[in-house]
Amino acid sequence: MEPELIWMRPEVSGVGRPPSRSRAEITEAAVRLADRDGLAGVSMRHVAAELGTGAGSLYRYVDNRDDLLDLMADHVYAEFQLGEPSGDWLSDLVAHGLQAREIFRRHPWLAELVLTRPVVGPNGIDVTEHFLAVLADHPAADGDKMVAMAMLNSVVAAAAQAEASPADMLRSARYIAHVAAAGKHPHLAALDLAPDGGDPLPGALRRILAGLLAK
Amino acid sequence: MEPELIWMRPEVSGVGRPPSRSRAEITEAAVRLADRDGLAGVSMRHVAAELGTGAGSLYRYVDNRDDLLDLMADHVYAEFQLGEPSGDWLSDLVAHGLQAREIFRRHPWLAELVLTRPVVGPNGIDVTEHFLAVLADHPAADGDKMVAMAMLNSVVAAAAQAEASPADMLRSARYIAHVAAAGKHPHLAALDLAPDGGDPLPGALRRILAGLLAK
DNA sequence: CCTCGTTCGCGAACATCGTATGCGATGCAG
DNA sequence: CTGCATCGCATACGATGTTCGCGAACGAGG
Structure with missing residues (x-):
C-alpha cells in the first residue's frame, strides 16, 4: 500500500x-x-x-525485483560526466548522446531497461537537470525539451541494442531481403542503408536534435 | 539451430x-x-x-514464447489502414502516428513490445513499405527516413504507455516534485509542462517530423 | 482398404523464478 | 541488563517456460 x-x-x-x-x-x-x-x-x-x-x-x-531494476538503471547513470554547458547546446547534447552510448556499451542490459521504464532516481534526475541546463537559454517550450531528451535516449538505446545483438539484426535483414525479393514492396527493395564510412551516430544525433529544437 | x-x-x-x-x-x-x-x-x-x-x-x-510475442505484435499491425499517399507527406505521417496511438489504446500491451523488439512480420513490413511510399519523393537519405519512422513509433509508444499507466507517472512526478523542493535542481523546479488544452500529440508529431525531415 | 511414415495432442516432469512467512539471533535504547 | 524492533535465513508455495515420451490420428502409396 x-x-x-x-x-x-x-x-x-x-x-x-x-x-x-x-x-x-x-x-x-x-x-x-x-x-x-x-x-x-x-x-x-x-x-x-x-x-x-x-x-x-x-x-x-x-520491495520486489522491479525496485532492484530501478536501482540498477539509476546506479549506472552515475557514470555520466556532467560538465559545464559550453554555450554550444547542439555539440553538448551530441556529446551527451555519445557518452550515453559508451555507458550502454559497458552495460548492454541497460538499453532494454531504459526503453521500458523511465530512469528517475537521484542520478537520473541529475542527468535531466544537466540536460535542461544545457538548453537553459534555448527558446523551445519545456515540453519540447523533454521530448528531445526522451528521443535522444531512445535513439541511442536503440542503436546500442542493435550493436549489442547483431544476430537479431541479421535475422530481420534476412527476412526483409526475402520479402523484398518477392517484388511487392518496391520502396523496401530500393532501400539503400549502406553507411558511408565512419561513425553514423554523431551526424544522426546532430540532425535529430537540430531538427527537433529548430527555432 | x-x-x-x-x-x-x-x-x-x-x-x-x-x-x-x-x-x-x-x-x-x-x-x-x-x-x-x-x-x-x-x-x-x-x-x-x-x-x-x-x-x-x-x-x-x-518455438518459444518470444515467437508468440512476435506474432502478436505483427498481428495487430494489420489494423493499420494504409491509404494512398495524399501528396502532403507531413500530414500523412502525423495521421499515421495518430492511427498508431489508436492501436496502442486498443492494445495497451503493444507499446512495451514495440519498444523492446522491432516489428518485422508481414504486416510490419507493409507498414514500413507504406511509410516509405509516403516519403518516396522526399529528398532525405533512406537512413534518415528509417530513423524518422523509428522515432515516430517511439514517441507514440511512449505517449501511449504514459497514458496507459497514470499511476507510474504520478509516482515519478511525486518524486521529481520532492527533489525539486530540495532546491538543488533549479531547471527541474522551473519546469512548466502544463498542456495548453487540446491534444498535444498532433502538434508534437508535426514538429518532430518536420524537424527530422527538414530539407 | 490397408499399411506405413510422420506428425499431432497431451500429460507429466524439470528446473527456475518471484515472493510470503515464521523463527531464532542480533544489536541498540533505556 | 532488559526489552524489543529489526535482521538474516530457511522453507514453502504457486507459477512459469520448456522438454520429452507416448499413443492416437491422418495422408499417401500400394
Whole structure:
C-alpha cells in the first residue's frame, strides 16, 4: 500500500538491529551480475548468492525485483560526466548522446531497461537537470525539451541494442531481403542503408536534435 | 539451430497428421488474453487454456514464447489502414502516428513490445513499405527516413504507455516534485509542462517530423 | 482398404523464478 | 541488563517456460 518510488522510502529505520548490507552494495552486485550474464541472469537468488546471503534477505532492502531494476538503471547513470554547458547546446547534447552510448556499451542490459521504464532516481534526475541546463537559454517550450531528451535516449538505446545483438539484426535483414525479393514492396527493395564510412551516430544525433529544437 | 524469424518457417509440413489449430488462431487467442489481462497474463498455459488445449501443444506451432510475442505484435499491425499517399507527406505521417496511438489504446500491451523488439512480420513490413511510399519523393537519405519512422513509433509508444499507466507517472512526478523542493535542481523546479488544452500529440508529431525531415 | 511414415495432442516432469512467512539471533535504547 | 524492533535465513508455495515420451490420428502409396 506504499506506491512510492524506492528512493522515497528511507533506507535505514533507525531502531532495531542494523542491516548488514546496503542498497548500494546489493545494486552493485546486481550490476556486476548483469554485466556478466545479462538481465535474465539477475534473479533474486543469483544476486543473493553473489552477496553470499539468502534470496529472501533481499526483500529487507527492496520491495520486489522491479525496485532492484530501478536501482540498477539509476546506479549506472552515475557514470555520466556532467560538465559545464559550453554555450554550444547542439555539440553538448551530441556529446551527451555519445557518452550515453559508451555507458550502454559497458552495460548492454541497460538499453532494454531504459526503453521500458523511465530512469528517475537521484542520478537520473541529475542527468535531466544537466540536460535542461544545457538548453537553459534555448527558446523551445519545456515540453519540447523533454521530448528531445526522451528521443535522444531512445535513439541511442536503440542503436546500442542493435550493436549489442547483431544476430537479431541479421535475422530481420534476412527476412526483409526475402520479402523484398518477392517484388511487392518496391520502396523496401530500393532501400539503400549502406553507411558511408565512419561513425553514423554523431551526424544522426546532430540532425535529430537540430531538427527537433529548430527555432 | 534454426535462427530464422518465425515467418520464414513454413506453417504446414505437408506430411503426417495435420494440425488442428493454426498460428493465426493461437495468435488471436494470445491477443485476446493480452487485451484482457496484460502481457504478463500471456503465459503458454493460459493461451493453451484459452484454446482448450495443453500447454505443451503450443510448441508444435511456436518455438518459444518470444515467437508468440512476435506474432502478436505483427498481428495487430494489420489494423493499420494504409491509404494512398495524399501528396502532403507531413500530414500523412502525423495521421499515421495518430492511427498508431489508436492501436496502442486498443492494445495497451503493444507499446512495451514495440519498444523492446522491432516489428518485422508481414504486416510490419507493409507498414514500413507504406511509410516509405509516403516519403518516396522526399529528398532525405533512406537512413534518415528509417530513423524518422523509428522515432515516430517511439514517441507514440511512449505517449501511449504514459497514458496507459497514470499511476507510474504520478509516482515519478511525486518524486521529481520532492527533489525539486530540495532546491538543488533549479531547471527541474522551473519546469512548466502544463498542456495548453487540446491534444498535444498532433502538434508534437508535426514538429518532430518536420524537424527530422527538414530539407 | 490397408499399411506405413510422420506428425499431432497431451500429460507429466524439470528446473527456475518471484515472493510470503515464521523463527531464532542480533544489536541498540533505556 | 532488559526489552524489543529489526535482521538474516530457511522453507514453502504457486507459477512459469520448456522438454520429452507416448499413443492416437491422418495422408499417401500400394
